[in-house]
Amino acid sequence: xxxxxxxxxGDGIGPEITREARRVLEACRDEGLDIxxxxxxxxxxxxxxxxxxxxxxxxxxxxxxxxxLLGAVGGPKWDAMEDIGKRPEKGLLALRKELxxxxxxxxxxxxxxxxxxxSLKPEVVSGLDIMIVRELTGGIYFGQPRGRDTREDxxxxxxxTYVYDEHEIRRIGRVAFExxxxxxxxxxxxxxxNVLEVTMLWRDIMNExxxxxxxxxxxxxxxxNAAMQLVRAPKQxxxxxxxxxxxxxxxxxxxxxxxxxxxxxxxxxxESGQGMYEPxxxxxxDIAGQGLANxxxxxLSVAMMLRYxxxxxxxxxxxxxxxxxxxxxxxxxxxxxxxxxxxVTTEAMxxxxxxxx
Amino acid sequence: xxxxxxxxxGDGIGPEITREARRVLEACRDEGLDIxxxxxxxxxxxxxxxxxxxxxxxxxxxxxxxxxLLGAVGGPKWDAMEDIGKRPEKGLLALRKELxxxxxxxxxxxxxxxxxxxSLKPEVVSGLDIMIVRELTGGIYFGQPRGRDTREDxxxxxxxTYVYDEHEIRRIGRVAFExxxxxxxxxxxxxxxNVLEVTMLWRDIMNExxxxxxxxxxxxxxxxNAAMQLVRAPKQxxxxxxxxxxxxxxxxxxxxxxxxxxxxxxxxxxESGQGMYEPxxxxxxDIAGQGLANxxxxxLSVAMMLRYxxxxxxxxxxxxxxxxxxxxxxxxxxxxxxxxxxxVTTEAMxxxxxxxx
Ligand SMILES: CC(C)[C@H](C(=O)O)[C@@H](O)C(=O)O
Ligand SMILES: CC(C)[C@H](C(=O)O)[C@@H](O)C(=O)O
Numbered sequence: 001x002x003x004x005x006x007x008x009x010g011d012g013i014g015p016e017i018t019r020e021a022r023r024v025l026e027a028c029r030d031e032g033l034d035i036x037x038x039x040x041x042x043x044x045x046x047x048x049x050x051x052x053x054x055x056x057x058x059x060x061x062x063x064x065x066x067x068x069l070l071g072a073v074g075g076p077k078w079d080a081m082e083d084i085g086k087r088p089e090k091g092l093l094a095l096r097k098e099l100x101x102x103x104x105x106x107x108x109x110x111x112x113x114x115x116x117x118x119s120l121k122p123e124v125v126s127g128l129d130i131m132i133v134r135e136l137t138g139g140i141y142f143g144q145p146r147g148r149d150t151r152e153d154x155x156x157x158x159x160x161t162y163v164y165d166e167h168e169i170r171r172i173g174r175v176a177f178e179x180x181x182x183x184x185x186x187x188x189x190x191x192x193x194n195v196l197e198v199t200m201l202w203r204d205i206m207n208e209x210x211x212x213x214x215x216x217x218x219x220x221x222x223x224x225n226a227a228m229q230l231v232r233a234p235k236q237x238x239x240x241x242x243x244x245x246x247x248x249x250x251x252x253x254x255x256x257x258x259x260x261x262x263x264x265x266x267x268x269x270x271e272s273g274q275g276m277y278e279p280x281x282x283x284x285x286d287i288a289g290q291g292l293a294n295x296x297x298x299x300l301s302v303a304m305m306l307r308y309x310x311x312x313x314x315x316x317x318x319x320x321x322x323x324x325x326x327x328x329x330x331x332x333x334x335x336x337x338x339x340x341x342x343x344v345t346t347e348a349m350x351x352x353x354x355x356x357x
Numbered sequence: 358x359x360x361x362x363x364x365x366x367g368d369g370i371g372p373e374i375t376r377e378a379r380r381v382l383e384a385c386r387d388e389g390l391d392i393x394x395x396x397x398x399x400x401x402x403x404x405x406x407x408x409x410x411x412x413x414x415x416x417x418x419x420x421x422x423x424x425x426l427l428g429a430v431g432g433p434k435w436d437a438m439e440d441i442g443k444r445p446e447k448g449l450l451a452l453r454k455e456l457x458x459x460x461x462x463x464x465x466x467x468x469x470x471x472x473x474x475x476s477l478k479p480e481v482v483s484g485l486d487i488m489i490v491r492e493l494t495g496g497i498y499f500g501q502p503r504g505r506d507t508r509e510d511x512x513x514x515x516x517x518t519y520v521y522d523e524h525e526i527r528r529i530g531r532v533a534f535e536x537x538x539x540x541x542x543x544x545x546x547x548x549x550x551n552v553l554e555v556t557m558l559w560r561d562i563m564n565e566x567x568x569x570x571x572x573x574x575x576x577x578x579x580x581x582n583a584a585m586q587l588v589r590a591p592k593q594x595x596x597x598x599x600x601x602x603x604x605x606x607x608x609x610x611x612x613x614x615x616x617x618x619x620x621x622x623x624x625x626x627x628e629s630g631q632g633m634y635e636p637x638x639x640x641x642x643d644i645a646g647q648g649l650a651n652x653x654x655x656x657l658s659v660a661m662m663l664r665y666x667x668x669x670x671x672x673x674x675x676x677x678x679x680x681x682x683x684x685x686x687x688x689x690x691x692x693x694x695x696x697x698x699x700x701v702t703t704e705a706m707x708x709x710x711x712x713x714x
Contacts (some may be wrong), residue, residue: 074551082557087552119481140497141552148554155521158558162497163516168701175537188534189662192602194431194446195498197505201515225639227610228618231588232476249606253584283584331686 002034006065006182008058008095011044011088012283013293013346014071020350021069021302027354028306028315035310038065042095043073043283053091055184059098067309068095068276069301072283097137097292101268101276102168103175103305104136104247108234109256109265113327117336118259120234130237131183133176134247136268138168141244152291162198164243169205171271176241177213184294186238188219190226190246192340202243223250230254255280262294262335263302267308275309277301287334291345294333296323299353359391360667365415365452368401368435368445369640370650370703371428377707378426378659384711385663385672388428391669395422399429399452400445400570410448412641416455425452425633426658429640454494456656457626458633459525460532460603461491465611468620470684474693475616475691477591485610487594488540490533491604492627495525519555521600526562528628534570535626543595545561545576547583547603559600580607587611591672606660612637619651619692622658624665632666633657644691648702651690653680679713 007022009015022037029035040058041049049055053073062068073088081087095101110118110128118125143161150156173189180187189206193198203220210218221229223246229236230250234257242250255261264280279297287293300323306316327329331352337343344352364379366372379394387393397415398406406412410430419425430445438444452458467475467485475482498520507513530546537544546563549558560577567575578586580603586593587607591614599607612618621637636654644650657680663673687698687710694700701709 079551084552084554084557087551094550109605118476124476143516146554148558156558157520158553158555159500159518159520160553160555161516161518163514166513192605194436195441195450196443196445196515196517198515198517200441201505201513224605224609227584227606228613231610231613232616246606248549248581249584249603252581253588253610256585256588334695 002036003066004064005035005037005038006061006068007037008042008068008070009039009045010042010073010283011075011169012285012288014073016289016291016346017295017298018069018071018326020346020353023350023354024299024302024319027357031315033312033315034057040092042070043352044075044078046091047078047086047088053086053088054094059094060101062095066274067305068201069298069305070276070278072279072281074283075285085340089131089132093141095276096268097142099274099276100137100270102135102137102172103269104134105179105267105269106132106134106251106280107264108132108251108258109264110258111260111327114258114260114263114336116338118257120257125234125257128234128257130234131179132237132241132247132251132254133172133179133241134251135168135172135243138164139244162196162245164198165203166201166205169202170209172241173206173209176239177209177216180216180239181213184238185215186217186219188221188226188237188240189222190223190240190242190250192219192223194222197357199243206241226250227253229232230257251280260336261297263300265304267299267301267304269308272290273307273309277305291347292334293346294335295346295350296353299323299350317354318357322353325356326352359393359655360423361421362392362394363418363425364394364396365399365403365425365427366396367399367428367640368428368432369429369642369645371430371640373646373648373703374636374650374652374655375426375428377680377703377710378655380707380711381659381676383713384714388672390667390669390672399427399448401432403448404435404443404445410443410445411451416451417451419456423631424433426655426662427633427635428655429636429638431640432642450498452633453625454499456631456633457494457627459492459494459529460626461493462536462624462626463489463490463491463608463612463637464617464621465608466621467615468617468684471615471617471620471693473695475614477614479640482591482614485591485614487591488536488596489604489608489611490529490536490596490598491608492525492529492600495521496601518551519602521555521559523558523562527566528562529598530566533596534566534573535575537596538570541595542572543574543576545578545583545594545597545640547578547580547597547599547607549580550577551579556600560595563598583607584610587614608637617693618654620653622654622661624658624661626665630666632662634662648689648704650703651692652703652707652712656680656707675714676710679710682713683709
């Protein structure tokens with residue numbers, strides 16, 4: 001039973017980082033992992049090719065795949081698009097929604113070899129290991145009604161709706177509680193329940209779930225305080241669970257605490273364990289095509305894929321070990337290089353991981 | 358023409374920090390500033406006294422005041438209130454809305470004496486001086502419809518509405534452009550225009566205003582990237598303008614970059630220059646009544662008040678100098694004390710500022 005992996009390179013540095021990740025997948029195949037690989041365009045690349053950010057053919061392939069590896073989407077070339085439905089990001093959002101990928105896992109992990117890269121003091125971040133569980137198919141990203149209108153008097157206004165159903169909250173809550181069980185047993189739910197009714201419901205549902213997980217210690221934090229605490233003392237967190245919008249913001253802040261967002265993978269899972277895997281960072285159009293991009297986040301996304309969707313933890317571990325080894329050998333792409341390390345290209349980094357595999 | 362200042366101590370550490378700020382106001386009065394001082398309860402204290410977080414009598418006093426000094430509101434005692442309209446925070450939100458205090462200025466300034474207090478590396482934050490301009494009376498905080506409902510099938514859901522009119526965006530935009538003119542001429546508008554229609558309008562309006570301020574360089578940033586950039590390289594920012602919710606989150610993160618949120622004042626202004634002034638930090642119920650709170654943010658809020666609402670820049674400057682002087686003398690409240698400094702109580706800190714005034 002060969003597993004079917006769809007690679008969606010996307011825009012900006014997407015093609016070059018997924019190219020290296022593909023090499024790693026091929027190395028796994030050479031070592032007994034039974035997979036087939038396919039590729040398709042998404043985002044701006046798809047707009048350029050077919051006029052839409054997610055062609056129905058690509059969506060069908062994605063639905064049929066056992067797992068998806070995504071590079072990144074978006075760039076200034078398509079930023080002027082007034083119609084939100086025709087922007088590269090829409091391709092990503094449609095994939096998440098159509099595949100039901102509600103459970104977004106975003107680790108913020110500091111590699112001991114890279115503690116220097118952080119803008120925070122070493123004692124504040126060394127050993128940092130947070131898992132952010134972000135709800136990915138609901139909230140204000142998808143709420144209706146939404147739009148822009150002009151009133152009769154000519155005044156323009158814009159509106160979006162932040163809405164959650166209890167079952168949407170409960171299912172992401174379960175993912176987070178289970179994650180906390182597998183980690184250090186602490187779960188912090190982030191909301192703005194002192195102002196927003198939708199997040200009061202969020203808090204209630206988390207509290208209702210808590211008795212089912214007596215081994216997990218649940219706490220609540222307002223989103224403004226969470227943003228502050230991430231800066232002040234990030235090691236206080238184990239697992240954080242939050243909605244789509246707050247998760248977008250906090251996961252990027254948390255990732256940047258490590259100083260090496262080029263290292264951080266992510267997974268987006270649906271109820272049947274099918275998943276899309278992608279680096280936490282964006283498409284970085286400013287450095288695209290120059291061999292400056294760090295492929296390790298995408299390569300580590302492959303490791304997450306093997307663990308969560310393909311049940312191949314052995315291969316996952318080998319990839320992670322190979323990454324650790326190239327870091328130990330002081331190989332660094334531009335984003336994480338500093339005096340005393342050896343700066344290498346995107347491609348050389350990919351090759352080094354494959355060689356260490 | 359005596360000016361009328363209303364002090365709203367609020368909850369937690371609110372009473373003790375406003376007490377010290379009041380001393381400073383009295384010192385100004387002794388030195389020729391023609392003011393009268395009044396006090397009223399707000400937030401949890403008002404709930405305890407009268408059952409509502411903002412009594413109509415207090416609101417009337419606030420409307421009649423030339424300026425308002427607020428301590429902080431909220432605490433676990435009132436957190437269980439299911440009805441958002443009866444929570445302490447509602448008193449604060451109602452004041453903002455009823456007085457039309459749409460322009461929230463939140464400086465994130467690092468005092469050179471306190472660079473050690475930051476969790477970031479000194480080279481990343483020394484000299485940090487950001488002004489965050491947050492829209493305060495619109496957006497998702499006040500959008501309708503909002504609430505919690507149970508559907509016919511028994512499913513609960515919650516919802517809030519993120520909405521902006523073009524005139525709301527334009528007037529906060531003007532505040533921000535003018536602020537950038539007075540500072541270093543750079544304005545970064547933060548939105549999520551790749552996903553939310555309401556913030557596409559936000560971006561459009563900022564772009565429409567730009568030609569009126571040719572001396573200001575306008576840029577745009579997505580909120581997730583802004584959260585990241587604040588952690589990575591905060592000194593890239595001069596003025597940031599954003600909506601109510603994003604401003605809540607980013608201003609707290611920015612404040613915490615300094616490591617001394619106990620030092621940061623804020624102003625909330627309406628169209629006629631009337632203002633409410635308060636520390637950036639919250640009510641910190643865990644340390645209330647122990648003399649541990651830092652009164653300097655509230656004292657510096659008085660300085661902002663004198664500058665923006667009472668047209669007394671001379672007195673404002675004297676307060677700021679007095680604060681600088683006590684820091685130079687190494688006096689520190691618990692939150693900013695470190696080995697080699699002299700830890701003093703809330704009250705002693707207030708007295709020291711008055712003595713240096
Ligand atoms: C590109 C954008 C639509 C997306 C999001 O906001 O979810 C990205 O920022 C992310 O976090 O994956
Ligand atoms: C207390 C709360 C309602 C308030 C807000 O969210 O605006 C506070 O966090 C602030 O930033 O002033």
